[in-house]
Amino acid sequence: MIKPRQNPFSGTVTVFQEQRLPEPAALAGYSALIDAYGLAVPLPRTLCGIGTRHRVTERDGWRIMTPRHAPDATPAGHLTFALRYEGLDLAVLKRLFLTTGPEPIERIVRDQPTGTYARRLWFLYEWLIGKLLDLPDAEAGRYVPVLDPRLQWGIEGRTVRRQRVKNNLPGTPAFCPLVFRTPTLDEQAARNLAGQARDVAAAVPRDLLARTAAFLLLKDSKSSYAIEGERPPQDRIQRWGRAIGEAGRQALDRQELLRLQRIVIGDTRFVRLGFRDEGGFVGSHDRDSRLPLPEHLSARPEDLDSLIDGMIAFDTGPAQALDPVIAAAVLAFGFVYAHPFEDGNGRLHRYLIHHVLAERGFNPPGLVFPVSAAILDRIEDYRRTLETYSARLLPVIRWEPTERFNVHVLDDTGDFYRFFDATPHAEFLYDCVRRTVERDLPQEALFLRQYDAFRDRVQALVDMPDSTADLLFHFLDQNGGTLSKRARQKEFAALTDTEAAQVEDIFRQAVASAPFALF
Known part of the structure; x- marks a missing residue:
């Protein structure tokens, strides 16, 4: 001691x-x-x-x-x-x-055997350390929650006879990040965004909803790669989009994470697949010495087994009883801080958001909220959110460089990835989900309605294939509702001046009802 x-x-x-x-x-x-x-x-x-x-x-x-x-x-x-x-x-x-x-906690409990704080500390010691204190079971005192639900988000939990407490912790000793109650989160949770999304989806014809879903799925996949600064070929974007579209259908386990990494990486010639067996960091290298310059230190490889098991147990257990968006933030950001893979962590981190929301039925069937697109639009806020913990974690971890210009962590740091304050992450994610529900989903559905109206009226005026009508819409969209001189002389030279003017008028009428600019 x-x-x-x-x-x-x-x-x-x-x-x-x-x-x-x-x-x-x-x-x-x-x-x-x-x-x-x-x-x-x-x-x-x-x-x-x-x-x-x-x-x-x-x-x-x-x-x-x-x-x-x-x-x-x-x-x-x-x-x-x-x-x-x-x-x-x-x-x-x-x-x-x-x-x-154990002695100080045993002394506190013996001094106040029925005290609510003493019994909570007693439970927390045994829960965190995994060893029983030299104390007999409590015989008196009303049952009290271990986590104060007025301060932090918990679950219903279960009663524990030994300390006469209710274990409402939203996790296990292997993985239990916590989220504070804030006015922002209380207000967001009260909005019933899941209900709003269902109402929007119900008002859209089925065929239009399917096209909306396909567009949003592709948008999310593209954005997730863009966040990482990557521009992969279209087939990889579509393949990852299909994986996102299936989020929530397959239970989360080690094999599922490995399968997803294989999909997201694609070309594996220069990437070692599977869980890391050496250190990891996010950052850069000194230009001269090649020494690591970490901005974030990943979990030690020897801690990854218990951390991954803890995340899986969280997903199948406490996450089911927690607010879905908060649960998604806890799991996804916990994963990206641990950084269990050599590559692909960021995209899998954002996949886990979709996994939890879909698994909990938060988004309408067949629809994926383009959360990655919302994150991409707020990329600096996203980075600041990640830094809310990384910046506090980095100074307390001792490490040394390896011969391969990697990092080797010298201390036992596993608990720093099991237990962190995920409040900023939950607030940020709720803002992103709200944007997708209140803006992206209804706007894309409205856009497709307007596009269909434009295409149908143009094809009634001039006989042209869908691909040509689509190109015509694109040119008008890019040029503020008028056909450029180049387009009139090349791709649409066959249009008469009267037809060109009518097409421009059709476009303006089609988008006039939009509360936002398409160009």
Whole structure:
């Protein structure tokens, strides 16, 4: 057991781990525990301190609370403060438990055998560490949830007799990222986007809906490659699009992930397929030395088995009881942070979004929301979302370069990929899904209605094949509703001046009802 340094929970600070506090304050909760025990963990997105003013302020990643919120200057006091005001940070708690050993938690429970926070800590120790404390089963105390549902998203869970708690954690000890309740997520969840999507689909004729679905599927596949900076041949785009269209039909397991990687890579001459057996990182290399310059460090290869098993167990278990978009964010971003493959991780990460939404029946049958297209349009927001955790993870991982200009992680870091705060990721994904439901789906259906109206009226005016009518529409669309001089002299030289003017008028009438510009 490692004890905290002498008098660790006292004194006012202005700097914590090279971060300036917005005002002088005493560390509280997780920040105090991290400081007292020297825990090398990714810092929580929001840290707490106790200031001198009698109002709570939040700024620069800090929540400065009032003197009346001050916890007892003991491990028990700061743990209670953390659970009450900061929610669960499983990575910090597990590293703390491994550092202190069981005695402090046993002492807390013996001092407060019916205390709600003591019993929650007791459960969390045994759940995270996998070992029983030297304590008899609880005999009194009302059942309380392990995760406070007012602070973080949980599931219904099940009762645990030993500590008289309800385990509502949305995961397993192998994989359990958490999402905080925020006004943004509460508002998004209340929108019933799945219901809106079904209403839009129900109002579209079946043949038109099928064409809409095909377009959106191809759009998503193209966008997913574009996010990676790739321009693959059309057959690879279509092949990956077909795989996306089947998302949710096949249960997620190791073989399914390997099958999908083979599809997404295509040409495997220079890529090693399968799960990594060496380190990995996202970033670049120094131009002179070729040494790695990581922006994100992937999970160690020796941790991948348990992480993949944890993700699969999450998908088949807790994800079924969690909000579908939040579950999709947790699984997909957890996968991309672990980066289990040498290549193809980004596209599989976005596939997992489709997998969860389709599996849960969130999107109408046969329709795929073009989430990748929404991400591509917001690529800088997407990168910033990824960095919300990568930037906090990188400083606490020790690594060394290998002879092959790769990275070798020196510490046990598996828990940092099992447990992270996925709140920004859930908010970002909900915004993308909302865009696809409220804009992309209805706009594409409307576009096809207008295109059909244009084609039918043009073919009634001039006899031409569908491919020629499609080219005519494309030229008009690209040139603001008029035929260019080049098009009049070449591809559509056969049109008379009167016919050309009528075609332009048909186009303008066809798109006049659109609430958005097609050109």
